[in-house]
Amino acid sequence: MLDQLFQFLVTGITVGSLYALVGLGFALIYNASDVVNFAQGEFVMLGAMIAIALVGAGLPLVLAAIAATLLTIVAGLLLERFAIEPAKGASVVTTIIITIGAAIFLRGVALLLWGKDFHSLPPFSGEVPIQLGGATVLPQSLWVLGVTVLLVALVRAFFNRTLPGKALLACSFNRIAAQAVGINVRVMLRLAYGLSAGLGAIAGILIAPITFSSYEAGVMLGLKGFSAAIVGGIGNPMGAVAGGVLLGLLEALGAGLISSGYKDAIAFLFVLLVLFFSPTGLFGHKIAERV
Amino acid sequence: MTVLPVPTSGGAPLLAVEGLEQSFGGIMALAGISFQAPEGLIYAIIGPNGAGKTTLFNALCGFYQPSAGSIRFDGHELRGLPPYRIAALGMARTFQNLQLFFNMTVIENVMVGCHLRARTGLLAAALRLPSVRREEQRLRTWASEALELCDLTDRAEQPAGALPYGLMKRVEIARALAAKPRLLLLDEPAAGLNDTETLALRELITRIRASGVTVLLVEHHMPLVMGVSDQLLVLDYGSVLAEGTPAEIQADPRVVAAYLGGAVQYAV
Amino acid sequence: MRLAGFHVFAALVVLLAVLFPDNYFVTVVGASAGLHVILAVGLNLLMGYAGQISLGHAAFFGIGAYASAILTTRFGWPGLLAMATGLLAAGVIAWLLARPILRLRGHYLAMATLGFGIIIHVVMVQATRWTGGPDGLAGVPPLNLLGWSVEGDFQWYGVIMAAMLLAVWLSLNLVDSQAGRALRAVHGSEFAAQMMGVDTARAKTQVFVVSALFAAFAGSLFAHQQAFVSPDSFNLTISVELVTMVVLGGMASTFGAACGAIALTLLHQGLVVFEDYEMLIHGALLMAVMIFMPQGLFVGLSQGTRRVWRVLSRRRISLPSTDLTD
Numbered sequence: 001m002l003d004q005l006f007q008f009l010v011t012g013i014t015v016g017s018l019y020a021l022v023g024l025g026f027a028l029i030y031n032a033s034d035v036v037n038f039a040q041g042e043f044v045m046l047g048a049m050i051a052i053a054l055v056g057a058g059l060p061l062v063l064a065a066i067a068a069t070l071l072t073i074v075a076g077l078l079l080e081r082f083a084i085e086p087a088k089g090a091s092v093v094t095t096i097i098i099t100i101g102a103a104i105f106l107r108g109v110a111l112l113l114w115g116k117d118f119h120s121l122p123p124f125s126g127e128v129p130i131q132l133g134g135a136t137v138l139p140q141s142l143w144v145l146g147v148t149v150l151l152v153a154l155v156r157a158f159f160n161r162t163l164p165g166k167a168l169l170a171c172s173f174n175r176i177a178a179q180a181v182g183i184n185v186r187v188m189l190r191l192a193y194g195l196s197a198g199l200g201a202i203a204g205i206l207i208a209p210i211t212f213s214s215y216e217a218g219v220m221l222g223l224k225g226f227s228a229a230i231v232g233g234i235g236n237p238m239g240a241v242a243g244g245v246l247l248g249l250l251e252a253l254g255a256g257l258i259s260s261g262y263k264d265a266i267a268f269l270f271v272l273l274v275l276f277f278s279p280t281g282l283f284g285h286k287i288a289e290r291v
Numbered sequence: 292m293t294v295l296p297v298p299t300s301g302g303a304p305l306l307a308v309e310g311l312e313q314s315f316g317g318i319m320a321l322a323g324i325s326f327q328a329p330e331g332l333i334y335a336i337i338g339p340n341g342a343g344k345t346t347l348f349n350a351l352c353g354f355y356q357p358s359a360g361s362i363r364f365d366g367h368e369l370r371g372l373p374p375y376r377i378a379a380l381g382m383a384r385t386f387q388n389l390q391l392f393f394n395m396t397v398i399e400n401v402m403v404g405c406h407l408r409a410r411t412g413l414l415a416a417a418l419r420l421p422s423v424r425r426e427e428q429r430l431r432t433w434a435s436e437a438l439e440l441c442d443l444t445d446r447a448e449q450p451a452g453a454l455p456y457g458l459m460k461r462v463e464i465a466r467a468l469a470a471k472p473r474l475l476l477l478d479e480p481a482a483g484l485n486d487t488e489t490l491a492l493r494e495l496i497t498r499i500r501a502s503g504v505t506v507l508l509v510e511h512h513m514p515l516v517m518g519v520s521d522q523l524l525v526l527d528y529g530s531v532l533a534e535g536t537p538a539e540i541q542a543d544p545r546v547v548a549a550y551l552g553g554a555v556q557y558a559v
Numbered sequence: 560m561r562l563a564g565f566h567v568f569a570a571l572v573v574l575l576a577v578l579f580p581d582n583y584f585v586t587v588v589g590a591s592a593g594l595h596v597i598l599a600v601g602l603n604l605l606m607g608y609a610g611q612i613s614l615g616h617a618a619f620f621g622i623g624a625y626a627s628a629i630l631t632t633r634f635g636w637p638g639l640l641a642m643a644t645g646l647l648a649a650g651v652i653a654w655l656l657a658r659p660i661l662r663l664r665g666h667y668l669a670m671a672t673l674g675f676g677i678i679i680h681v682v683m684v685q686a687t688r689w690t691g692g693p694d695g696l697a698g699v700p701p702l703n704l705l706g707w708s709v710e711g712d713f714q715w716y717g718v719i720m721a722a723m724l725l726a727v728w729l730s731l732n733l734v735d736s737q738a739g740r741a742l743r744a745v746h747g748s749e750f751a752a753q754m755m756g757v758d759t760a761r762a763k764t765q766v767f768v769v770s771a772l773f774a775a776f777a778g779s780l781f782a783h784q785q786a787f788v789s790p791d792s793f794n795l796t797i798s799v800e801l802v803t804m805v806v807l808g809g810m811a812s813t814f815g816a817a818c819g820a821i822a823l824t825l826l827h828q829g830l831v832v833f834e835d836y837e838m839l840i841h842g843a844l845l846m847a848v849m850i851f852m853p854q855g856l857f858v859g860l861s862q863g864t865r866r867v868w869r870v871l872s873r874r875r876i877s878l879p880s881t882d883l884t885d
Contacts, residue, residue, distance in 0.1 A: 036666055083846050090853040092665075093612070097806050098849045100799055105842025112835055223673070223795070230670040265681035268674035275671050276659045352754060374753035384754050392747030394811065395740065402737070403744045407756040409737040413765055416736035417729045423736055430737060470755060 007135040008256040014141040016248020017148035021203035022225025023240035025196035031172030032192035038099040041222020042106040047072045047201025048208040052119045069201040076197025080190050110215035118212035144206045227271045233284020305330040305505050311360035320346040322529040335508040335516045338526035344509045353377045383467035384476035391451045398447040401434040404469030437469040457488040474505045481512040517557035572720045586712040592824040593719040594777045597726040599804040599820035601773025607810030609766045610746030612669045615676025616801050619771040621793030622649045623778025628696045628788040638702040642779040649775035657764035676798050683790040695789025702783035715784050730813045809855025818857045
């Protein structure tokens with residue numbers, strides 16, 4: 001029984017790391033622009049699919065991964081430049097619809113290039129499962145965990161120790177004030193999109209050996225990542241990470257202990273419950289209004 | 292739907308606040324306020340920034356739940372009631388940060404103000420029953436009356452957001468008046484207005500009093516306050532510093548020291 | 560005349576049926592558009608007027624559809640009774656959900672409604688014994704309206720168009736009433752609305768329930784028209800489509816929502832010819848419209864037509880410039 005629990009925990013943290021990375025991407029863009037980028041899941045999908053295609057074309061895994069990440073970052077920057085920037089003054093709802101359009105567009109491109117088939121990547125360091133305690137852990141899971149921890153630490157350092165990172169945070173607290181002190185908000189926005197795309201791509205590449213990727217893979221991942229960001233309190237990057245891990249854990253436990261068919265329902269029920277008890281997420285700022 | 296209450300007999304003050312305390316976390320914004328506002332007068336509340344004036348207003352309206360004390364309005368205890376029930380008892384207010392409905396025209400804003408005088412519900416509205424049609428007419432008439440009182444008739448069909456700032460503040464007043472309140476709370480109505488607009492405002496407040504509405508006024512503009520008020524309450528650091536007529540307050544050394552300064556004497 | 564636009568709309572609907580009674584495009588696509596209009600108009604009351612967002616609206620569409628399907632196929636209930644039950648179910652669920660959910664704001668509200676939509680969808684897929692699982696329920700009997708059994712594309716066009724016109728009429732009435740203004744006031748400023756005596760929590764709940772009822776109504780009609788229901792028609796993509804219709808058409812406008820619904824329905828029809836490129840073009844078009852017409856199609860088109868009209872009329876009444884200087 002304990003072994004089973006441990007197994008669920010391992011699965012949960014693996015999946016949770018994925019959600020954390022995607023959620024981090026949401027939080028970044030939200031911070032820079034108050035917009036939820038519904039194409040975030042598609043960045044994950046693109047990273048995976050491009051890497052798969054490059055490996056299929058003969059490129060070694062490391063090069064394929066790097067190239068895929070870079071290409072996805074370019075996609076993110078292009079999205080910002082050609083879809084978000086022209087609609088600068090639009091309302092938040094309008095911009096959200098634009099990102100939804102972008103998501104559909106990217107899915108359409110993937111469909112065109114790679115069809116409806118499922119693909120996967122070879123695992124980074126072999127398929128031999130490792131025995132950890134009473135649980136079986138795929139080596140790929142360790143990769144997912146390790147890279148996620150590294151990336152989260154890097155992003156944290158970026159926000160706390162570098163000037164561009166602090167400038168990005170400043171944009172989230174008060175955009176007009178940030179502009180007033182000379183922060184180029186447009187550049188910050190582009191940075192945010194590029195960074196989110198990169199994070200998403202890496203997440204996609206990490207998980208591709210474990211799950212099957214297809215043009216639609218980004219949809220549910222994007223949703224779960226969004227949920228992670230919300231549970232953590234949207235706008236709080238570390239909150240998104242915590243939210244992602246929590247979500248992954250609960251989903252794995254729910255799938256294992258209750259029913260795997262209903263696992264998505266359980267995950268979202270958890271999100272709803274969090275929101276009922278904490279309307280601005282677990283670690284989000286309380287919204288105050290002056291009357 | 293709600294029915295406006297029948298006023299209690301004269302003699303008792305319209306608003307009686309006793310020992311009102313409001314704390315936010317560790318901060319005591321209101322530290323035991325007591326005062327009485329008689330019916331039919333203009334009662335002003337002044338004091339330096341941070342003294343607790345808007346907090347007091349928000350507590351009176353039900354936006355904040357006071358930690359202690361009592362608020363009796365026309366014989367009813369207000370503590371614990373949500374704002375929409377307090378409004379139904381006959382209180383209306385304007386806001387320091389303009390809270391117009393920018394998604395509607397001027398007259399539509401004021402028609403919302405008539406909400407408590409409307410009777411028809413959602414179903415009747417959806418089916419456009421004759422009662423709804425008649426009510427729309429009535430609401431329009433009432434709203435037009437309120438607009439006329441505030442000199443806004445020619446702006447009725449304009450989107451609320453298209454008006455100059457001073458007029459937007461007046462729309463808020465018209466909207467509050469449309470409910471035919473017994474007590475009108477004006478939260479810094481002169482903020483952002485120039486001298487001409489302030490004079491017009493003074494006239495308007497006097498007209499409002501003449502129509503039988505009691506006015507509670509928070510304001511920084513001393514000439515306006517001293518010129519139009521019947522009674523003043525001075526707040527400082529969440530407590531009552533002094534209470535009296537404009538002449539008494541201007542002469543009170545504590546008030547002069549805390550807020551007014553001695554340089555100018557305002558015409559009473 | 561207050562309802563001038565409505566009468567023109569109704570006239571168009573009737574005219575199409577008279578002119579093209581056998582045209583697939585009119586009867587089938589038109590019926591599909593009609594259902595979308597009902598959904599979009601209901602959602603618009605919630606989003607455009609009351610300022611709330613719902614990314615799970617397909618759930619109510621599905622509740623109405625499955626109620627009709629399950630009650631008629633598995634229990635043999637008459638169609639109208641099943642529809643009424645579906646409406647009741649949707650209304651009750653919306654009512655229960657409204658209080659806790661509508662306390663939330665912005666993205667949190669979006670998330671909660673999204674989560675709700677997904678939970679309902681998962682139930683549709685998983686509760687196979689009731690819902691038929693991922694394959695859905697077939698064999699939904701024809702809708703019986705007091706003796707008349709609705710069968711065939713043309714009859715369905717008629718029924719759905721009548722339902723659509725009813726929905727549009729109800730929405731127009733609501734918006735132009737004190738109840739509607741109170742709703743818009745909640746969107747404009749909740750504090751001020753409260754001070755006018757509006758019970759904002761109750762108002763938001765009411766509009767949430769009303770929009771759920773519109774959706775469930777469309778759902779019941781859909782179930783009978785298709786004679787089949789499956790979870791694929793009530794997933795997140797559909798919810799997002801509905802929101803897109805409302806925003807595309809221009810929020811806070813009943814005709815805007817109708818416009819958006821019709822446009823998106825036609826778009827999907829038109830794009831089918833592009834096969835593999837359909838999704839790509841759909842996404843690109845969506846982005847383009849929102850970038851260049853951010854206030855929505857309805858406003859954008861009416862502004863565009865006004866501009867064209869001004870240019871045309873200027874050419875007809877150009878004054879000789881010398882008159883004024885002499």
